[in-house]
Amino acid sequence: MSQFDVIIIGAGAAGLMCAAKAKQRGRKVLVLEQAAEVGRKIFISGGGRCNFTNHYTSPENFLSANPRFLVSALTRYNQHDFIALVDKYEIQWHERKFGQLFCLGPAKQIIDMLLAEAKGADIRTAVTLKAVSKKDRDQFSVETDRCSFTSEALVIATGGPSIPKMGSSTFAYQVAQQFGLQVVEPRAGLVPLTFDNKFMARLEGLSGISVNAKVALGKTRFTDALLFTHRGLSGPAILQISSYWSGGDIITVDLLPDINLFDYLKEAKQRQPKKDVVTILGSLLPARLAQRMTSWTESNGRLAETSNKTLQRLADHINRWQVTPDGSEGMRIAEVTVGGVDTNGLSSKTMEASAVPGLYFIGECVDVTGHLGGFNFQWAWASGHACGEVV
Numbered sequence: 001m002s003q004f005d006v007i008i009i010g011a012g013a014a015g016l017m018c019a020a021k022a023k024q025r026g027r028k029v030l031v032l033e034q035a036a037e038v039g040r041k042i043f044i045s046g047g048g049r050c051n052f053t054n055h056y057t058s059p060e061n062f063l064s065a066n067p068r069f070l071v072s073a074l075t076r077y078n079q080h081d082f083i084a085l086v087d088k089y090e091i092q093w094h095e096r097k098f099g100q101l102f103c104l105g106p107a108k109q110i111i112d113m114l115l116a117e118a119k120g121a122d123i124r125t126a127v128t129l130k131a132v133s134k135k136d137r138d139q140f141s142v143e144t145d146r147c148s149f150t151s152e153a154l155v156i157a158t159g160g161p162s163i164p165k166m167g168s169s170t171f172a173y174q175v176a177q178q179f180g181l182q183v184v185e186p187r188a189g190l191v192p193l194t195f196d197n198k199f200m201a202r203l204e205g206l207s208g209i210s211v212n213a214k215v216a217l218g219k220t221r222f223t224d225a226l227l228f229t230h231r232g233l234s235g236p237a238i239l240q241i242s243s244y245w246s247g248g249d250i251i252t253v254d255l256l257p258d259i260n261l262f263d264y265l266k267e268a269k270q271r272q273p274k275k276d277v278v279t280i281l282g283s284l285l286p287a288r289l290a291q292r293m294t295s296w297t298e299s300n301g302r303l304a305e306t307s308n309k310t311l312q313r314l315a316d317h318i319n320r321w322q323v324t325p326d327g328s329e330g331m332r333i334a335e336v337t338v339g340g341v342d343t344n345g346l347s348s349k350t351m352e353a354s355a356v357p358g359l360y361f362i363g364e365c366v367d368v369t370g371h372l373g374g375f376n377f378q379w380a381w382a383s384g385h386a387c388g389e390v391v
């Protein structure tokens with residue numbers, strides 16, 4: 001049985017950051033990873049370029065049942081700290097829209113950087129965990145298929161269950177429950193939304209069309225690209241709102257967020273009365289979408305012959321289109337898991353379980369979920385760092 005100061009389970013973004021920080025403090029660190037390689041989600045993230053943080057990270061970019069929880073860690077290790085680390089390793093990066101920072105080269109550079117930072121930590125891959133337990137007041141025991149280990153601190157950094165074919169697991173929730181912690185019901189986030197057959201029949205032929213749209217659910221709204229797919233709606237705007245959506249919720253979509261379409265059509269009626277409504281709409285939206293919307297709303301005549309009431313009906317369908325998804329594509333392709341280990345049972349400063357001294361949860365397994373745009377990694381770095389400073 002080998003003894004360590006800290007055992008970290010999961011060598012993803014949060015686990016590697018925690019290992020680095022703890023190792024740099026002189027701790028004897030063991031990292032146990034079930035996959036053959038470390039950091040597999042980092043590797044594929046951001047289309048292989050890793051959107052590693054966001055220039056404008058702030059607490060408003062996160063969902064949690066307890067929104068104050070994330071402030072401490074995010075403030076103490078922020079986006080500028082991570083950018084400084086990336087710069088120290090001379091990793092080239094660039095800013096895309098909305099402050100999203102991506103590597104110019106492969107995402108693997110971020111993994112190599114984390115491994116270099118964690119130099120000296122004992123990192124073991126392809127390990128199957130059998131059981132974890134607390135032996136006595138001060139010692140945890142971790143049994144694997146190969147051998148057993150003990151440590152003063154046990155850090156769970158196994159992420160969420162999204163994309164199970166990548167080996168994602170519910171391990172963190174099982175450990176939480178084993179030690180009496182609550183878990184906020186996990187659900188798929190940053191995921192395309194699906195619709196029933198009746199709705200999809202209306203969208204037939206629109207698959208592949210992308211428009212800039214504003215989507216809203218209650219007071220939450222996002223403006224970004226919306227993509228029509230053969231199973232429903234996707235694109236960044238829909239992925240963002242999906243993290244807030246639950247069964248039965250109606251989403252309001254504005255397909256022309258910068259234009260009041262009713263006013264625009266009334267004006268066009270004065271100026272170009274002989275034009276067809278669909279031609280005017282086709283100058284603002286892709287032609288196939290304009291045709292579908294005018295035929296749905298029976299507004300495909302000439303402007304002069306179309307009543308204002310009909311124009312209003314069309315404008316409502318474009319500026320205030322109400323859609324009710326019947327589900328999502330689920331964990332199979334969700335980019336993140338919303339929900340997770342209840343933050344009410346954790347210290348916001350250290351990520352330690354209040355009721356179980358020495359047990360920590362970091363990263364995506366905790367009930368903190370970022371918007372699309374580099375925020376999920378920033379949470380992984382910040383929570384991993386907060387924990388690595390104390391374990």
Ligand SMILES: Cc1cc2nc3c(=O)[nH]c(=O)nc-3n(C[C@H](O)[C@H](O)[C@H](O)COP(=O)(O)OP(=O)(O)OC[C@H]3O[C@@H](n4cnc5c(N)ncnc54)[C@H](O)[C@@H]3O)c2cc1C
Binds near residue numbers: 046051
């Ligand atoms: C396709 C895709 C693209 C993404 N792109 C971005 C992006 O560009 N920017 C961004 O901010 N976020 C992105 N994300 C989200 C981001 O990858 C995660 O939020 C982040 O990786 C979470 O870090 P983590 O360390 O908590 O978990 P993970 O990085 O998932 O790491 C968990 C680790 O634990 C291991 N593990 C699980 N169970 C066990 C077990 N029982 N025993 C041992 N090890 C175990 C896993 O194999 C994994 O290595 C993306 C996600 C996906 C799926």
